Amino acid sequence: MSTLPKQYLRVAAALGGAALLLSSCMFPEDVQKDERSTVTSTTTAESSTPDQGVSADLPQAILDAVADVEADTGSRVSLAISSGVEQEPKFAGNLAPRQEAWSTIKVPLSIAALRQDPSLEPTMVLAITQSDNDAAMQMWDALGGGEQAAAAVEEVLAEAGVEVDVPAEKTRAQFSPFGQALFSTGQQASFAAALPTLDGAAPVLEAMGEVVAGQDYGLGTFEGARFKGGWGPDTSGAYLVRQFGLVGDTAIAIATKPADGTYESGQVVLTKIAQAIEPHLDSLDAPAGAAASSSTDPSSNNEKSETPTRQSGQEQPEPQPVQSPTPGQGQQRGPEGFSTIPAV
Template structure:
């Protein structure tokens, strides 16, 4: 048989190579991790074959993005896990109000007095004035930035830098921090396992009804949204959080930057991505923190 026929035969036979997510315990923080298939693909050296199996979350996301105009991203990983699975072409941008989660953790750790009204309003209502109070409570701009970064590092985000001063005069310095989808979902996957975060995680389950789009559709989800315009006025809409299943928890990060630039279109995209996750929840790896 000729070399070309051999290659074709190999390509026809190698239809699927499983791409699975699995998670290992990190520093003893995880006692149970579930592993399952996200998508299936094949690759042979010559010619290279790549394919996404119909019916998977990967295929669903491809169909979603093909039907939308703009840039969208999704990242998922088991709580405590390492194997982040990403979808879409959006990868990084300003954190906006999603950064209020590590900010509020830092403020409460600095003083339990910060765990009252300001913390509640900053998380459940995404109140900017309340978040500014928490930022100021941490000291100078550099001290506050360092405190928030310390929470991020503890949560497995080794790279994100918090500006000590405002880079855009009308918006908070912490909200303009560049936070990649991957770093955000890694932080989410460690969040419930960190010390002294229970107050903030509980508040993330009490988001006000008007902000309960996207991940808010999941019963008991602990999440936080963030949104805002770029310098041309076009909105980026983000969310990250935790979804509970019978097997454990899944960390999710979502981002939508519709070509229309409207906040409403960003919210609608979040709803569609959350619906996709719901349809394929059984495919996703989950984990639990040790008690």
């Protein structure tokens, strides 16, 4: 819940103490959707100023594209882009970049687990491609759980120059401890740029290119993208939906809090952002980390790769929400989209 600005409190007093409950309300499942989009407009009192600001170094066309999606959908977005391991991330959007990691933390968790026990690779594949929670918890436990596992994940992140505090114990009873780590879009872009250089990351990167249908919205609309998504509700029930990964050699992290607070609308917003920025990605600086990426990925060659896109140059259809795959037998759908961690 956000603290209401002083000007709202003055209005409330003038109206005889009428409460302005803007950001603390729950978002009902039966919110009516606009027929042209699954996103509806909802006013919130939460700050819309990014922690790290908008970088003027991004092409103006990308800044404008993100602003247009925010205006059209009523959502708030944080976009961070890094063109290589030596490049500082550049930002666009009006959502504070520092948000809960949710399933995206499974990438460094997977690398840490495989370093300790390569036989966990099939478990890693489930955690990355299907966002399976039991698989993630199995890797967490294999690292020793608690402080030991948290330190192992933090070590992987630190190797990429990213400092993230990974909780050792649950901070919200129904969710995993590691999923509540605060992981900014800028940090995720930096981490993605460094992924090809990290020891043991190759099988994880390969799995990030095989995300299942139903989770392939947003960055998943780029052919050849290697990415991981995550989503979950805040304490009021409103969803954050996010992804990070590599599109060619360009590291991209995006997150949104959709206007109606639903996961489905978040999917649509991320797809709209991907489609809006796609024509402008070739205007970014040449990636400094391209050589490292080529040496790690056996399918790459020494030539600079073009940014892979789906139906590049053609008009894209209006994005529609993609429901998550139906969980397997005996699994229970959790609000984060991790299908199996029980609320305890």
